[in-house]
Amino acid sequence: MGKTLAEKIWADHIVRQHEGEPDLIYIDLHLIHEVTSPQAFDGLRLANRKVRRPELTIATEDHNVPTTDIDKPIADPVSKLQVDTLRKNCAEFGVRIHSLGDVEQGIVHVVGPQLGITQPGMTIVCGDSHTSTHGAFGALAFGIGTSEVEHVLATQTLPLVRPKTMAINVEGKLKPGVTSKDIILAIIAKIGTGGGQGYVLEYRGSAIRALSMESRMTVCNMSIEAGARAGLIAPDEITFEYLKSKPHAPKGADWDAAVSYWKTLQSDSDAKFDVEISLNADELEPFVTWGTNPGQGLPLNSKVPNPAEISDPEARGAAERALTYMGLVAGTPLKDIKVDTIFLGSCTNGRIEDLRSAADVLKGKKISKEVRMLVVPGSARVRLQAESEGLDKVFLDAGAEWRTAGCSMCLGMNPDQLAVGERSASTSNRNFEGRQGKGGRTHLVSPLVAAATAIRGTLSSPADL
Amino acid sequence: MEKYLSHTGSVLPLRRSNVDTDQIIPAVYLKRVTKSGFEDGLFGAWRNDPEFVLNKAEFAGATILVAGVDFGTGSSREHAVWALQNYGFKVVLSSRFADIFRGNSQKAGLLTVVIDQAEIEAIWSAVEADPKTQVTVDLEAKTVSYGSKSIAFTIDDYTRWRLMEGLDDIGLTLKNIDSVSSFEQSRPSFKPKTLPALS
Ligand code: SF4
Numbered sequence: 001m002g003k004t005l006a007e008k009i010w011a012d013h014i015v016r017q018h019e020g021e022p023d024l025i026y027i028d029l030h031l032i033h034e035v036t037s038p039q040a041f042d043g044l045r046l047a048n049r050k051v052r053r054p055e056l057t058i059a060t061e062d063h064n065v066p067t068t069d070i071d072k073p074i075a076d077p078v079s080k081l082q083v084d085t086l087r088k089n090c091a092e093f094g095v096r097i098h099s100l101g102d103v104e105q106g107i108v109h110v111v112g113p114q115l116g117i118t119q120p121g122m123t124i125v126c127g128d129s130h131t132s133t134h135g136a137f138g139a140l141a142f143g144i145g146t147s148e149v150e151h152v153l154a155t156q157t158l159p160l161v162r163p164k165t166m167a168i169n170v171e172g173k174l175k176p177g178v179t180s181k182d183i184i185l186a187i188i189a190k191i192g193t194g195g196g197q198g199y200v201l202e203y204r205g206s207a208i209r210a211l212s213m214e215s216r217m218t219v220c221n222m223s224i225e226a227g228a229r230a231g232l233i234a235p236d237e238i239t240f241e242y243l244k245s246k247p248h249a250p251k252g253a254d255w256d257a258a259v260s261y262w263k264t265l266q267s268d269s270d271a272k273f274d275v276e277i278s279l280n281a282d283e284l285e286p287f288v289t290w291g292t293n294p295g296q297g298l299p300l301n302s303k304v305p306n307p308a309e310i311s312d313p314e315a316r317g318a319a320e321r322a323l324t325y326m327g328l329v330a331g332t333p334l335k336d337i338k339v340d341t342i343f344l345g346s347c348t349n350g351r352i353e354d355l356r357s358a359a360d361v362l363k364g365k366k367i368s369k370e371v372r373m374l375v376v377p378g379s380a381r382v383r384l385q386a387e388s389e390g391l392d393k394v395f396l397d398a399g400a401e402w403r404t405a406g407c408s409m410c411l412g413m414n415p416d417q418l419a420v421g422e423r424s425a426s427t428s429n430r431n432f433e434g435r436q437g438k439g440g441r442t443h444l445v446s447p448l449v450a451a452a453t454a455i456r457g458t459l460s461s462p463a464d465l
Numbered sequence: 466m467e468k469y470l471s472h473t474g475s476v477l478p479l480r481r482s483n484v485d486t487d488q489i490i491p492a493v494y495l496k497r498v499t500k501s502g503f504e505d506g507l508f509g510a511w512r513n514d515p516e517f518v519l520n521k522a523e524f525a526g527a528t529i530l531v532a533g534v535d536f537g538t539g540s541s542r543e544h545a546v547w548a549l550q551n552y553g554f555k556v557v558l559s560s561r562f563a564d565i566f567r568g569n570s571q572k573a574g575l576l577t578v579v580i581d582q583a584e585i586e587a588i589w590s591a592v593e594a595d596p597k598t599q600v601t602v603d604l605e606a607k608t609v610s611y612g613s614k615s616i617a618f619t620i621d622d623y624t625r626w627r628l629m630e631g632l633d634d635i636g637l638t639l640k641n642i643d644s645v646s647s648f649e650q651s652r653p654s655f656k657p658k659t660l661p662a663l664s
Contacts, residue, residue: 015648016641024638026648028656038498039543046500047466047635052645055660078496085498096659104664115664117657147543147572147634155638157645247663250655258655 002268004165005234006200009140009265013123015157022159028122028139030152031108032059032095034079034086035413036127040150041089051093052156058117059090059097062107063128064413067376067403070100079414093153106379106405109133109347113217114381116246120235120262125152130347130429132223135232136216137239138265140200142229163229164274166199167267170207172281177462179357180215181349181427181446183207184222185287185297187279193295196228199275202267203233207281213242214353221348222429225294234266286461288334289431289444291322296431298334300449300461306330325433326441327421334459337443341424342373342400342454343436344447346410349427350378354447355386359394361451361462366399368457373400374416376408400454412437425453466574468631471603472555474528475596478589479518484532485539486566490548503548523596530557531588537566546573556602558609560585571624572633578602578618580609587614604629 003011016024037059044051051057064079074080083100090097098104104111109130112118118134124141125131127149134141144158151158170183188195201223208216216233223231240259243249250258267273285299296319298305307319307330323330328337344350344358355377367373375395377383383405386392392402409416410428418424418440427450431442443459452460494506511517518524530549536559537545546569549557557575560582570577591611592598600611604625609616627633632640 016644024641024644026645026652029659039500042499042501049635055658058659081496082498096662104662117659119657122656151635151638154635155642155645156649157638159634159638248657248659250657254655257653261653261655 002271004267004271004273005138005202005232005265006140006163006165006230007271009121009123010162012121022161024157025123025160026157027125027152028056029112029117029124030057030156031112031124031126031128031131032057032086032149033062033108033126033128034082035063036146037089037149038082038085039146040127040153041093043150044093044153049154051095051153054094054096056156057095057153058112059086059095060105060108060111061086061098061100062105062405063407063411065100065406066414067406067408067416070404076415103380103384106377106381107347107350107407109217109221110351110378110382113137113213114246114379116243116248119243119249119258120239121265125158129224130221132229132231133217133221133347135220135223135230136213137243138232138235138262140230140232143224163200164198166196166201166228167273167276168201168203169205169276169278170203170281171205171278172207172283173210174207174281174284177448178284178286179446179448180211180218182284182287183279183281184219184225185289185294185444186284188222188226188295189287189297190279191226191277193225193293194227196223196226196231199228201226201228201231202273203231204267205278205281208233209236212353213238214351217351218348222294225429235262286446286449288425288449288459289442290326290328290334291319292325292431292433293318293322294429294431294444296322297444300334300459302334304328304330304332304334327423335464337423337459338370338457339423339425339443339453339459340371341418341422342367342371342450343376343409343424343426343428344373344450345376345378345403345408346426346428347378347407348429349447350376350382352382352385354427355382355391356389358447358451359391361448361465362398362400362454363394365455367454370457371454373398373454374403374409375400376403376416377405379405398454409436411435412440418442425450425459466631466633466636469555469574469576469628470605471601472528472576473599473601474555475524475526476529476531476588476592476598476600477518477524477527477554478592479530479532480589482533483535483538486537486542486545487539489537489545490542494548495542495544500547501551503544504551504553507548507552526553528553528555529600529602530554531585531592532557532559533585534560534582536562537570538563543569543573546570546575550575558585558588558602571628574628574631574633576602576604576628578609578620580616580618584609584616
């Protein structure tokens, strides 16, 4: 019987296999940031251990860095301590780091791909659950805890139990105005936030094949929101083309050898997935969330659901609680919901194509006087690229704020937060209670919906303009 | 992780049950960026009370904590184990531990031993009568002994072996590090490296 893509990558990284024990898996790339690494480095120090392979490790500052006045010292003492600690640890253990102000600094999941160190067939880990983003290249990539971070630093391996596989087939053609963000929000609404638990998801089908690399990253990024530790897409010409010009892409003979290996990274036609589901891309509409988990989403043309009509008692209870927290009334058209804040950014939608598509909508227009809009590029390079294309001017002229790179309002660890009761349309990935600030209310949307919503002040798609 | 074969020391008698991990190390101490230095926060809420047993001179230097039933319930924070170890404890005895705490402690090399509540009470009385009482917790023999008493305890073989060998998960992997090295020999040359930095 054939193998799935995930099984092939797994098999290629087994260092040691023993009956009754987890497999010992080799890790090709370890990404590090300031929040989940300090205790891991401290553990190494206490045990007198070294980083085994500094050249397979890279750090960046993203989670709690400010996105204004980055030339001044960081004002929040806890953030400053974590950033300073990361810098010290990287210096001591010989790990490459991209600090605030450096042209390669940015959100760890934006930086890896843009440097070209994210490649097909790799195993990639990071102390951050959205590491699944890198799966867009046909890599097996997943988030790990602090003890595991220490384990990888010391041994470049992890003992792991092999996950099951799930195929998600998305066939058809997206309508104009419908994006990869809408695909993944629709998938999560369909299988639920626990539907992917224990599985590696493989996104397949003509609608996925047609996506750009950046759009594929948006899909894989949110695998964790469906409960799956990893999600991936088989590499193809679009992948190779994207990688070719990147600084760390293989060169010369290595490139040829790499491409011929990468071409084998497809699920075999007779491979068997543990579960298969499908979605019709033709029917998809722009999607938004109305609740407090990413599975509580609906097409933008719908109304806020009535919990009384939900038969599953647990889902009904969750919907009731969500509506109370979100301050929403059942039956309200989603398009009537007024927002205060628009956040365009994050590792889900903070790349250049995301900024371009939002700028396209905003060009020559003004955002509503009742909203503020934060545009936070995913990396310093994305910011530079956007400025060279004049996108910063489009955003500023429309009345939005143009920030420097970081996670920012995605998790509200830095000063970019929602106030109590404030409502956002956000291109990020989590709408949990308090995620963007205590008492803040989040609607997850695509960059196109974010831009249109900024102009109208209520949840909208460009078609409504 | 240090190897644990047998340890002899004096006892801190903690006559409280249901000590949860928030009491072992309050959340305000978790912002630290190290695994060390948590001793200041150990039992933080009780430390201001001069009558709290940890503050009593006669129990200074104790390395064996003898606690009431249901020790370590609540949040899964790994910091609770670090705080006990940072303070100098090598062993905790109780008649029952919370699962996650027990798991965390065994990973980090803090021995947790279960004995009957009657035996716990007997140790408390002996130690309160004479704080200098030396107790030995022998993992090889699987006994807790003091004076003329010897109490047998059980522990699963795998955990016992790991503790006696001083192997944390990393230590276990390092035992097989040769297989990692030989795997590395076969990695294709086109796999990316972060160093030297290219841009
Ligand atoms: S942008 Fe948000 S989801 Fe992505 S790494 Fe940062 S905090 Fe995590």
